[in-house]
Amino acid sequence: MSTGVRRRMGVEERRQQLIGVALDLFSHRSPDEVSIDEIAAAAGISRPLVYHYFPGKLSLYEAALQRASDDLAGRFVVAQEGSLGGRLLRVMGRFFDFVDDHGPGFAALMRGGPAVGSSTTNALVDGVRHAAYLQILSHMKVEQPPARLELMIRSWISLVESTALIWLDGRRIPRADLERQLVHDFGALAAVSAAYDDELAALLRESLRNEPGDGPFTDLVVRLIALAS
Amino acid sequence: MSTGVRRRMGVEERRQQLIGVALDLFSHRSPDEVSIDEIAAAAGISRPLVYHYFPGKLSLYEAALQRASDDLAGRFVVAQEGSLGGRLLRVMGRFFDFVDDHGPGFAALMRGGPAVGSSTTNALVDGVRHAAYLQILSHMKVEQPPARLELMIRSWISLVESTALIWLDGRRIPRADLERQLVHDFGALAAVSAAYDDELAALLRESLRNEPGDGPFTDLVVRLIALAS
Numbered sequence: 426m427s428t429g430v431r432r433r434m435g436v437e438e439r440r441q442q443l444i445g446v447a448l449d450l451f452s453h454r455s456p457d458e459v460s461i462d463e464i465a466a467a468a469g470i471s472r473p474l475v476y477h478y479f480p481g482k483l484s485l486y487e488a489a490l491q492r493a494s495d496d497l498a499g500r501f502v503v504a505q506e507g508s509l510g511g512r513l514l515r516v517m518g519r520f521f522d523f524v525d526d527h528g529p530g531f532a533a534l535m536r537g538g539p540a541v542g543s544s545t546t547n548a549l550v551d552g553v554r555h556a557a558y559l560q561i562l563s564h565m566k567v568e569q570p571p572a573r574l575e576l577m578i579r580s581w582i583s584l585v586e587s588t589a590l591i592w593l594d595g596r597r598i599p600r601a602d603l604e605r606q607l608v609h610d611f612g613a614l615a616a617v618s619a620a621y622d623d624e625l626a627a628l629l630r631e632s633l634r635n636e637p638g639d640g641p642f643t644d645l646v647v648r649l650i651a652l653a654s
Numbered sequence: 655m656s657t658g659v660r661r662r663m664g665v666e667e668r669r670q671q672l673i674g675v676a677l678d679l680f681s682h683r684s685p686d687e688v689s690i691d692e693i694a695a696a697a698g699i700s701r702p703l704v705y706h707y708f709p710g711k712l713s714l715y716e717a718a719l720q721r722a723s724d725d726l727a728g729r730f731v732v733a734q735e736g737s738l739g740g741r742l743l744r745v746m747g748r749f750f751d752f753v754d755d756h757g758p759g760f761a762a763l764m765r766g767g768p769a770v771g772s773s774t775t776n777a778l779v780d781g782v783r784h785a786a787y788l789q790i791l792s793h794m795k796v797e798q799p800p801a802r803l804e805l806m807i808r809s810w811i812s813l814v815e816s817t818a819l820i821w822l823d824g825r826r827i828p829r830a831d832l833e834r835q836l837v838h839d840f841g842a843l844a845a846v847s848a849a850y851d852d853e854l855a856a857l858l859r860e861s862l863r864n865e866p867g868d869g870p871f872t873d874l875v876v877r878l879i880a881l882a883s
Contacts, residue, residue: 547765572824572826573827575820576817576821576827576832579816580816583815584812587813588805588809591804591805591809592805595801597801598801598805602850603805606846606847606850609846609849610843610846613839613842613843613845613846616842617835617838617839617842618835621831
């Protein structure tokens with residue numbers, strides 16, 4: 426197998442090409458099942474040449490994961506306009522697009538297969554979580570989050586991850602429902618947290634000022650806050 | 655170092671003693687930092703004798719994790735009496751007792767350090783999650799859960815895990831508050847799910863029949879279901 430036209434690539438160009446090819450393979454099957462031989466064949470180069478650019482499968486996997494992590498972290502960056510509920514809904518759409526595109530690789534990574542779970546891959550995953558957390562804070566216009574808000578946002582992010590993993594296992598619930606449900610979950614978890622913390626309740630009310638008054642998100646959260654307090 | 659009195663133990667007795675000693679060490683420091691030498695010293699036997707019973711640290715770690723997993727799964731088994739909210743609150747108390755007792759080991763396991771992340775350890779962790787899931791179903795008296803209920807319970811379990819991990823990192827929120835908050839989170843997530851699924855809404859109403867009418871759990875869930883439908 427060969428890509429057909431052969432030409433000499435520069436080192437960085439070749440590395441980037443290999444990362445792209447590997448990411449595509451790692452995304453569609455569990456990374457454990459992808460061999461260096463397959464990556465070489467898909468890139469149209471020899472196995473020794475792959476090793477010339479990457480010392481082993483783990484380093485190529487980590488490079489592919491770095492690219493995927495940058496991509497995923499970027500999905501949480503949406504325009505600072507419109508309501509918080511609307512922004513979160515856009516973020517969820519972009520997040521599930523990613524999960525859809527990289528399903529088996531995402532599942533293998535998050536479930537920690539034998540080829541993964543190195544400290545580098547863990548750091549990359551944590552980096553994405555942290556980037557997502559910071560983006561949500563910025564959408565809420567909060568700079569110094571109280572401990573309960575930090576806990577609530579971080580635990581919602583883990584809820585998003587686990588929901589995506591469970592969804593991938595059979596896709597028995599329409600994706601769009603889950604995206605909307607997770608935004609509602611955010612509101613519900615925020616409201617429960619606000620019940621324990623007046624500062625957080627005030628902060629949530631402030632974050633919801635731009636929310637359309639008749640939107641389901643506002644409705645849910647405003648009533649929950651009233652209920653809880 | 656020695657335990658003082660030396661006597662000949664049977665093979666199984668010695669294995670169980672080593673597992674107990676190792677579990678204690680793995681619970682209080684990250685398992686990566688615990689050496690076979692330390693385990694041998696704490697058990698009052700020689701390093702070669704440890705290897706006689708366990709071929710390496712990983713196998714001893716896995717045996718310790720097996721015991722911890724059995725313990726943890728057992729925490730979700732509480733008497734089938736009283737309200738669902740009350741049962742979940744008891745379960746959360748028992749769960750956080752475990753997390754408190756095994757903090758660093760629990761954190762290392764769930765965060766996937768280098769010594770962990772084997773397919774055996776992943777299977778043990780998944781086994782605990784599944785046992786917890788089945789227990790919650792049985793408390794709800796549900797035998798054939800609809801897909802949304804399965805998703806909701808499984809994702810709540812992951813919320814419990816991540817909340818415990820975040821709590822361990824600084825313990826900035828009182829444990830009792832978190833236990834109660836997680837029970838409320840269960841209600842809030844269930845109510846949001848019920849908004850998407852009439853069967854689930856009916857099922858939740860049935861599960862809440864024994865709930866004390868003035869309890870915070872019922873109040874939250876009943877109002878949320880009304881709100882969502």
